[in-house]
Amino acid sequence: MNEKHSQPRRAVDFDRLNRAWYIDKAVQLLVFIGGISAVIFIIGIFVFITKEGLGFVIGDFSFSEFFFSQNWRPTSEKQTTYGILALIAGTASVTGLAMLIAIPFSLGTAIYIAEFATGKTREYLKITVELLAAIPSVVWGFIGLTMMNPLIIDLFDVPVGLSVLNAGIILGLMAAPIMTSIAEDALKAVPDRYREAAEALGATRWQVIFKVVLPAAKNGLLGAVLLGVGRGFGETMAVLMATGHSINIPGSIFDSVRALTATIAAELGETAVGSQHYQALFTIGISLFVITFIINLIADLIIRDVSKG
Amino acid sequence: MQVEQQKNQLAINTSKLNLWYGTFQALFDIDLKIKQGIITSMIGPSGCGKSTFLRTMNRINERLDYVRIEGKVDIMGENIFAPEVEILQVRKQVGMVFQRPNPLPISIRENILFGHSIHTAGKTSKTEAEEIVESALQQVLLWDKVKDRLDLKATALSLEEQQKLCIARLLPVKPSVLLMDEPCSALDPKGTEAVEELLWELRGKYTILIVTHNMAQARRASEECIFMLMGKVVEHRETGEMFLTPEHKETADYIEGRYG
Numbered sequence: 109m110n111e112k113h114s115q116p117r118r119a120v121d122f123d124r125l126n127r128a129w130y131i132d133k134a135v136q137l138l139v140f141i142g143g144i145s146a147v148i149f150i151i152g153i154f155v156f157i158t159k160e161g162l163g164f165v166i167g168d169f170s171f172s173e174f175f176f177s178q179n180w181r182p183t184s185e186k187q188t189t190y191g192i193l194a195l196i197a198g199t200a201s202v203t204g205l206a207m208l209i210a211i212p213f214s215l216g217t218a219i220y221i222a223e224f225a226t227g228k229t230r231e232y233l234k235i236t237v238e239l240l241a242a243i244p245s246v247v248w249g250f251i252g253l254t255m256m257n258p259l260i261i262d263l264f265d266v267p268v269g270l271s272v273l274n275a276g277i278i279l280g281l282m283a284a285p286i287m288t289s290i291a292e293d294a295l296k297a298v299p300d301r302y303r304e305a306a307e308a309l310g311a312t313r314w315q316v317i318f319k320v321v322l323p324a325a326k327n328g329l330l331g332a333v334l335l336g337v338g339r340g341f342g343e344t345m346a347v348l349m350a351t352g353h354s355i356n357i358p359g360s361i362f363d364s365v366r367a368l369t370a371t372i373a374a375e376l377g378e379t380a381v382g383s384q385h386y387q388a389l390f391t392i393g394i395s396l397f398v399i400t401f402i403i404n405l406i407a408d409l410i411i412r413d414v415s416k417g
Numbered sequence: 418m419q420v421e422q423q424k425n426q427l428a429i430n431t432s433k434l435n436l437w438y439g440t441f442q443a444l445f446d447i448d449l450k451i452k453q454g455i456i457t458s459m460i461g462p463s464g465c466g467k468s469t470f471l472r473t474m475n476r477i478n479e480r481l482d483y484v485r486i487e488g489k490v491d492i493m494g495e496n497i498f499a500p501e502v503e504i505l506q507v508r509k510q511v512g513m514v515f516q517r518p519n520p521l522p523i524s525i526r527e528n529i530l531f532g533h534s535i536h537t538a539g540k541t542s543k544t545e546a547e548e549i550v551e552s553a554l555q556q557v558l559l560w561d562k563v564k565d566r567l568d569l570k571a572t573a574l575s576l577e578e579q580q581k582l583c584i585a586r587l588l589p590v591k592p593s594v595l596l597m598d599e600p601c602s603a604l605d606p607k608g609t610e611a612v613e614e615l616l617w618e619l620r621g622k623y624t625i626l627i628v629t630h631n632m633a634q635a636r637r638a639s640e641e642c643i644f645m646l647m648g649k650v651v652e653h654r655e656t657g658e659m660f661l662t663p664e665h666k667e668t669a670d671y672i673e674g675r676y677g
Binding site: 226301302304305307311312319323 | 477522523532
């Protein structure tokens with residue numbers, strides 16, 4: 109052995125780099141790129157939207173007109189006005205109604221799946237809920253347009269069935285599956301020993317759920333609701349099809365409205381790139397981006413707080 | 418005179434109690450008569466069925482749907498497996514303290530009042546609630562320590578305090594039997610001593626059945642002792658006698674630490 113190593117002797121070559129080392133480094137790099145790419149894309153999108161909308165924001169933008177005027181008249185011959193108040197009201201009313209529908213539905217389903225269902229029933233239910241979450245939004249919009257519309261007209265004897273009610277129901281059903289999933293996770297995260305402790309004291313199933321499980325899971329449940337709200341704000345196609353798309357501050361749930369997202373989707377294709385109208389639409393985009401970002405951030409912080417506790 | 422009479426009555430009386438987890442039989446023909454008002458300890462190696470026996474006494478075992486039970490269990494003279502028995506009332510009569518302290522993630526005060534509120538229809542007045550909380554915490558010797566921070570989350574207490582709280586929250590429900598499943602195994606020696614002292618305080622008022630891994634604890638803190646092995650009761654005698662002159666060889670071997 110000794111004669112082979114004329115160099116200063118080494119018992120073990122600690123600094124040898126073998127194939128596994130290179131593969132490890134390569135995979136690390138790949139994963140790192142994958143990991144930060146999402147961040148880069150988001151920043152990229154934000155920069156792009158801001159750049160496109162910036163001309164409007166620093167030029168003709170009037171804060172009070174943009175946010176407090178209900179006149180969205182981008183193509184008016186006399187005087188164009190860009191007020192998104194009615195659009196905000198449209199989005200907010202539809203999302204609000206959607207949450208009124210989605211919260212009890214998703215909470216009920218989540219409680220059933222997490223606390224009552226066992227074995228096969230539970231597996232099938234979970235798969236079904238996930239399937240529901242995968243229905244494309246245009247299909248939901250189609251249902252709103254062709255099924256809900258005549259149904260609402262018949263049922264409530266109103267002239268138009270494309271309204272806050274229609275879009276609210278559609279959006280509520282759309283948001284419910286994802287909210288159910290998150291809420292169920294939150295309920296599952298409540299340690300079983302809490303349930304056992306309460307049951308050993310003689311609590312009924314309902315008392316255990318109402319007094320122990322729901323309070324312990326409340327942050328996760330709030331997170332689920334906020335994710336649903338974020339979904340409501342961002343949804344485009346289904347609301348475009350089901351709201352009636354008319355600019356209006358709704359006085360009742362039977363009024364047609366128009367959503368922020370739907371406005372962008374419907375009008376962007378018909379504007380000249382770089383025009384004032386085009387830039388105004390991008391400014392709506394910035395507002396939506398900021399709103400959903402804040403909602404998601406809050407939801408994320410709340411959920412994170414749960415997993416810590 | 419009355420105390421004497423009470424002592425002779427049985428708190429728990431089982432006959433031919435068999436229990437299966439699925440196809441695995443965990444208890445074999447258990448016939449045990451546990452006297453009222455004293456502390457009885459259960460010892461035996463892991464998996465001998467002592468915890469299973471304990472968890473059968475308040476029917477908390479039945480949370481698992483693959484448990485099958487045969488035989489008779491009388492608690493305070495009533496068969497708890499009779500068809501007309503309401504499981505919630507059994508659990509009200511038979512309180513349980515778990516191995517790992519499991520206070521609910523609510524305030525100390527709410528923990529104490531939890532059992533009371535679920536068994537009481539209508540509202541409890543504020544002064545009454547305060548009295549309940551104070552008396553329960555006094556009994557577990559925790560009142561002086563926590564009286565100024567009753568709104569603190571119970572999970573923020575030390576383990577010893579949490580375990581005492583878990584005992585305290587049983588008291589407003591007024592159980593007659595207290596089951597304790599290795600209540601000191603998560604505690605340090607000081608906490609263990611404190612809980613043992615507490616058991617002596619509660620003795621007489623409640624029938625206490627305590628499962629323990631710690632033979633020294635069984636010896637110090639109980640009046641009668643049950644030794645179980647492989648799902649069967651080997652010996653049930655006065656604690657002092659059992660540790661001095663065990664009848665069975667298995668008992669002697671276990672006590673001397675030859676296995677387990």
